[in-house]
Amino acid sequence: MKASGKSAIVAVVTAVTFALTASPATAAVSSGSDFFSLDDAAAAASVTQALDVSSTTTNSDISVDLETFNVIVDGLSANGISSAGHNFDVQATIDQAISEIGSSRQTGWGMPGECIISAKRWILAGGGNWTGSGSPVANYVGAAKVPLDQLAPGDVIQYQYSSAPAVWATGVHTVLVVGVNDDGTLNIIESNNPAGSGRVQAQKNWKPQPPSDFEAVGWRF
Template structure:
């Protein structure tokens, strides 16, 4: 049974007529700083946005400067207020303590500070209006042992410059302390069901929920995007790779590489294929560069959590579980595969040159491939779920490894995608986007969007 779709534009969520220059999103990045002593304050419930996005908003302004002086945008606290707002939260006016209390921030210890937490130097006597030695920073990484990677504004003092300081130890003035405040929600792990799309004018929108609409403008255009967990990576029109870990406008970080393809794993690990066919990978996106040569050339690459698989130029499949150079284990002979996929659980599957689908869980050597008794033009994996698009454009899925057992999903599509935990997404022949979490011939939910490409 084929699902019937109506043609519709993005409803109320995506304005596809707004065209932006790609370079405008990379205006700079902010660095916030950590310091702290455990103190008591009014208990508050944190706000609903992702706490880590505060740091992402600061990093998006790195290297830029603004006017300084009382209440000017280049001052440290005014910059943090702007970053909290950009992340989707609220940080209003007040003193060095009351400003946080009045905005519903939650105080935490310095040792427990995480990405997006705000460090505020405060007079130890509790004087809420003493700004004489105040400084405000945002945590990027807590290295432990009292050392942090932070983003901050107006450093050096009077410059209004957004800078980053790694391995720094908070050092408030004598008689002052470091207090740490949290505005957003801290996620214990990656968001598993993020969906991204390219609108007809190549603008990127994304979201985490299954309800119709709710798409968030990512404030850039690109010909290619991939998503893994909470991380998104794109290749811009100039062929350069950018990435970020938050859902919201802007915040894209230059990764210092050109690529023909980039993929993102469930835990955020990224691999790319350079224009000359070499494979590189890395985990950290906060610094430009840092890509590690994997000692192989490929025409296709796929990543799950730690497991990565490639198709070499001769059509052979290789795989491994490490990020260091080399260590590839051959999985098939040449002239075998046209597409390879890896799930967040480590399952590997491929489409053979004749369209047949094979899969397995073990990569210790060649062999062990199980024929899935299906022919496909597209193949996607999420957790232990397999999703295919057949030559006649029908969508099928199943949750087990073995011959047959495919379940018709009651829809036709021109593109399929699947999240790390198995959410099914399709783009139908009218370029409308539908999604669901269950396997069966019904249950598709209109996502109120039109797209030329989807990713998850």
């Protein structure tokens, strides 16, 4: 679909704001699985560049994140975890995600700092067969849907717009599960929260809390 320069910029702004905490009264959605035509890339370039976050972070920032994360996983990386039920090396995936904590990457359509692109990078690092792309549904072609109460380390949680799951809407977000606690809460690693930061971080005792009109879906490769 051919869009004007103005609409392309609006579309890119939407594309780079997969906000975890956004709770729009009416979700802003695109008209298809792609936000803008490739012909509009030049018009959108200035927006993407403005949201670029340097991949260089200070050692102090990283050390604080890693210290926090060591508490979160409680020796998970050193002890190893089971890959049972997964068709890839879950430990290698988690190790890759751990290695990126505290770093930031460029955000924007298809950029490495986006939440879903980061989750895909981590799964691929463990040899996972994440070959899907496009929409929040098409990305999980070949993956198995997992009930939220049966999630395990290595699974991915995708927030999707309930009435139109295949549409990129403000509120879409992706996280990697790295631990399941006795109380049912999760330990996760995510990227690009807050939106536009491209920053990788860990959270402990996390629960899926999708925005209004969104749902959380578990996936396993």
